[in-house]
Amino acid sequence: MELNKRGLIAALQKESGLSKAQAGRIVELFFSEMASTLEKGERVEIRGLWSLRVKSYGAYIGRNPKTREPVEVKPKKLPVFKMGRVLRQWLNTNDCDV
Numbered sequence: 001m002e003l004n005k006r007g008l009i010a011a012l013q014k015e016s017g018l019s020k021a022q023a024g025r026i027v028e029l030f031f032s033e034m035a036s037t038l039e040k041g042e043r044v045e046i047r048g049l050w051s052l053r054v055k056s057y058g059a060y061i062g063r064n065p066k067t068r069e070p071v072e073v074k075p076k077k078l079p080v081f082k083m084g085r086v087l088r089q090w091l092n093t094n095d096c097d098v
Contacts (some may be wrong), residue, residue: 005031038079048086055080 003011005027013023034044038054045051054077062073 046084048084050084050087052077053080053081 009020009023010019012026013020018026023093030082034052037044038052041054043051043053056077057075059075060073062071063069064071
């Protein structure tokens with residue numbers, strides 16, 4: 001089973017007794033705060049579970065794998081995910097089909 005935003009809202013609604021709209025606002029606030037924190041160049045960390053940060057990469061000359069022609073790759077920013085100790089231990093001690 002996959003957990004997506006809709007599933008997270010439903011789980012929050014079920015466990016807390018909040019309305020669907022209230023649960024949706026909470027989930028939306030959570031993701032909005034994460035995005036704005038990353039946008040400012042700061043790190044998002046859920047202690048023990050994971051951390052997320054943005055890493056900047058400079059421009060470089062790469063190669064088109066089909067034609068082997070040089071291609072300019074523009075500077076970019078990519079998310080970097082790091083699993084926390086608690087999550088790693090949980091995944092390795094429980095019978096998880098990952």
